[in-house]
Amino acid sequence: MTDTRSTPPAGGDAPAATPDRRSPVTLSDVARASGVSLATASRAVNGSARKVRPDLHARVLAAAAQLGYTANGPAQAMARGRTSVLGLVVQDIADPYFSTMAAGVVRGAEQRGLVVTIGTTGRDPAKEAQHVAALRGQRASAVVVVGSRTDDAAVQARLAEEVAAFEASGGRAVLVSQESLPVDTLVVENEQGAEALARALTERGHERFAVLAGPPGLLTARDRLAGFRAGAAAGGGRVVDDLVLHGDFTRDGGHAAMHRLLDAGFDRGCVLAVNDVMAVGAMAALRERGVDLPGAVAVAGFDDISTLRDVTPALTTVRLPLQEIGERAVELLLDEEGGGPRTVRVRGEVVLRASTPDLRRG
Amino acid sequence: MTDTRSTPPAGGDAPAATPDRRSPVTLSDVARASGVSLATASRAVNGSARKVRPDLHARVLAAAAQLGYTANGPAQAMARGRTSVLGLVVQDIADPYFSTMAAGVVRGAEQRGLVVTIGTTGRDPAKEAQHVAALRGQRASAVVVVGSRTDDAAVQARLAEEVAAFEASGGRAVLVSQESLPVDTLVVENEQGAEALARALTERGHERFAVLAGPPGLLTARDRLAGFRAGAAAGGGRVVDDLVLHGDFTRDGGHAAMHRLLDAGFDRGCVLAVNDVMAVGAMAALRERGVDLPGAVAVAGFDDISTLRDVTPALTTVRLPLQEIGERAVELLLDEEGGGPRTVRVRGEVVLRASTPDLRRG
DNA sequence: CCGTGGTTGGATAGCGCTTTCCTCACGATA
């Protein structure tokens, strides 16, 4: 009981690939079975700068395979001082905006042999910092925070602090859509995209705009609104202040806000919902109220969520390369850093569809 | 250079909460700072069966907070022999079916202090076993495989083997939608749901059915088809064999299959797409071809993906409590097991909407 | 006043792996 724990099958041929009970086959077992030292076994099995003589190398690998050896992750992480975990923090993984981006991150990470852990904030920005802190404890090697971008300074400061601590501890961090922190950041050009959308809409003859604007404190929503306003003005149209309603950044938020808009007497014009999910909710509300869509009221969204492309009428929106954003975030993470924090800007592309007909040509 | 690494601030007051460089503050530092042994510090900070005298307890906690101590996850995992990781394996996290379920899993896991890692197979069933193996190496304490359910026996056997090895190594496993393996399983009653759907449709006067059936080897799709067939027959309708087309389990798969169906001369009847995403693709195809929907061709889907509820005409489908399934999977994982593998069955609920009008009443 | 449980700190042995060092063998150069 005091010696080397359960001894592996000592005889000539060990039971092959039979996952015995509590799989205690360690590197030592492999080393012993192949008659080399622990160090050599480690070098052969898990790679190292040092080379191992070919015959020994093969012998060790054979033994490992035959014993069904699997490296103990935590032990490796401990010895190396770092795991190969990439922590992804999002608001809600069920939201297609985040899940599409997550798919990109997962894809990039798996290619590079990283494991992705996912943390959700349930749209509470304060939880972002908590997750980053936890990730630091886990010795994650990287973290991607798809930011909520609030205007709550204390919350932002806390996040900045945690991210700094994370990086100080040797990890790499990338924020998506948050430009105000001194960290590598992937900025989605919401304002520019919204402006371009508004211009395109005015070119189609739309002039009077209402906006379903999302939560007041959410910078993403705010940027989109600001850009849209600017674009509308530039194109000769205008966003009517009384017709800017706030609501949740969700389908139901858009649905409710649209109802309120209709209640307020709005019955003609173009509505921007600051994301596609809200736009879909808004369209549902319009149908429920029997409003002619897109005849009387036109609707535009933002994001170009792929599963939402097939609504009727097809939704005008700004396409964001969500999956690509996820992949780029991983690239950014793994690239060697030159100097200070880098910023990568991603633009959206206006996609005009049937939900905002061309009024000029009919 | 040969002694105890970077020594912590020795003076009276250490710099508070300043995340110094590579955050090397360990439990030993905390113990030293609070003048107790490592063992006591461990007991105070990270809990244990053993009690610590209140004043010491407080002292240790204070020191930990002041030093900004965060437990080293891998080290804990190593000492305990197990991590607090729950591995989730899905096909594609961007697919709302999986991301909704993932949201449930994440929710359940976070409540219980588990970290969720996510692995994707890209719809390659063979990768499931690989992920489970990797998770075993990571000493994950639990794994949820949202199964693809192929009919490839070798692949299934491999998965069964890996899951067995995983459980043998002390972890807990739950499969979603896979009944054939000796593991705790959450079975989605696809066949029953499809049958109920078909019956409901025949009651509405539909008689002639085509099916967009997904990949041939996919048991989920096959079960839905079988159930639908049975239900149609029972209700006095029939699934026309020539009108059962296979295609990818995706929007584009449904889109392409619908086009083929139309090419084959189908222009009247009811189409079942074996999931909502395919149904949406099919509806897009129908619109492209100018087919009267739902007048000439009615469409039904399966899953009731929430973001797809607002298509026009609203989609008849079978509602699956996806998020709840995820949460239940976590429950199942953590429940103490009684005897052998348990099976939990989840039923779908038919939701009739405008895409399949009632032919009897007009 | 001493024996006897019951507590609670402390010392310490690992957990499985990576990674210095150290050593040895071999071939090349003088």
Place this chain on the structure above:
DNA sequence: TATCGTGAGGAAAGCGCTATCCAACCACGG
């Protein structure tokens, strides 16, 4: 043939934490 440089295996020192075992120490009862 003697010396040095190089390449590769092996011994062993941790990585930071948990958990086991011991030793104090307390409050009792006899």
